[in-house]
Amino acid sequence: MPKYVAPKGTHDILPAAKDWVDDIAKWHWLESVVREITRTYGYEEIRTPAFEQTDLFHRAVGEGTDIVTKEMYDFETKPNIKGETDKFTLRPEGTAPTLRAYVEHRLDLSRPVNKLYYLAAIFRHEKSQKGRYRQHHQFGVEALGASGAEIDAEVIALAVAFFRRLGIPNLTLKINSVGTVASRARYVAALREYAEPLLPEMSEDNRRRHETNALRMLDSKSERDQALLADAPLLTDFLDAESQSHHETLLGYLDDLGIVYESDPRLVRGFDYYVKTAFEVQSPDVGAQSALAGGGRYDALVESLGGQPTPGIGFGLGIERTLIALQALNVKTPDAPGIAAFLCPIGDAARGASVKLLETLRGAGIVCDADYTGRRMKAMLDQADALHARYAIVFGDDELAGGVVNVRDMAAKTQATVALDALTAFLGT
């Protein structure tokens, strides 16, 4: 009804919103857990621009992917004096920008392994629905420079610990190895060859997938498709020896960590750059958009972006989806901290005096607020309650004349007269 509304698939985040995904207090809490968990695991924050050269994403994510072919927010700058333009894209994922910065600033020279995290807005032009937004936010980590399965285990453990720390119990960790680029290519070829004669009987979706993303055929929800592909070749059988042993080592580590996983030989991720490890964390509590986090290894990506050959692994985790799951589960969240004092000035003179009093208290680090509208006492004390104020400071002309204020302990319902020059000390204790 208003003339201007937030663009489709975007959300305002407000104080005291009904849905957690729109409520700033929930975001602050979740962000604090992000800071805490990354610090614990030794990951440092990196912030990159909201947009990058369009070509970066074409190169990193893959030309044939849905994201690149139809979901990117591309734009071109106005021509400069020479008629040249720049082609940019709002970041549709977090890994490519992070690695671009890693390569650009030669972070590889600073230490053998770089462990980075980001918390950033992600943009994809998709049909929006609950848990799928055109602008959403992802917490992601990237561990660069280590090729062993130990770091795979750490990255996965971090994601699991994050959800556990938030209080989400029902999670499914799905894990797979998609092999090397070469072994996967061999497998895709074999799969397509196998499916080719069956295509006339398959669903329209799968005929399309056969062309664009053959691995996805195996994920078809059609029972007919499933039956037709029941004896299709398995990716597992095409894995090279190194990928296989890497995977087995990783699963062993996960067992050691007591992390329950579900091996899913058909798990495929949306980006072309994944090799070896691929994983996804799902929740049954967010409706159709059940993937809370997804990630994997990308050992060839840094090099393809112009850096030194560098192995890497990471994940992206949807903040909005996590909040939706948390709300669905009615997880307990920390109470908002109350304020120390709420001023209840009576009359114009007192209201004027509260300007200086507030500033004095705040200058001493005391969290306080005041009524600015000259309301009746009941209303002011109600507001003090709503703000969970420890004290209400009540004063009118009489108190001002005597250089004192009445300090009311909201919980104890007791009141004391305190000299103005002693108020800071009184409240500070």
Place this chain on the structure above:
RNA sequence: GAGGGUUUAGCUCAGUCGGUUAGAGCGUUGGGUUGUGGUUCCAAAGGUCGCGGGUUCGAUCCCCGUAAUCCUCCCCA
């Protein structure tokens, strides 16, 4: 991108078999005698009934379109 549902006050929802001033609860604000709360009582403010057309003497209610949102696909965080 495909199919379907929903759309009435800030929030959650009633309602009008098409007919004069569209309701409730919560929330907000004021008041229950001069300046003291979380309970309670009274009252008020707040809606072009998503938007645009059509049918009709008359539409918030019927029809069409459109937008947002939700669900199922697609895809993904």
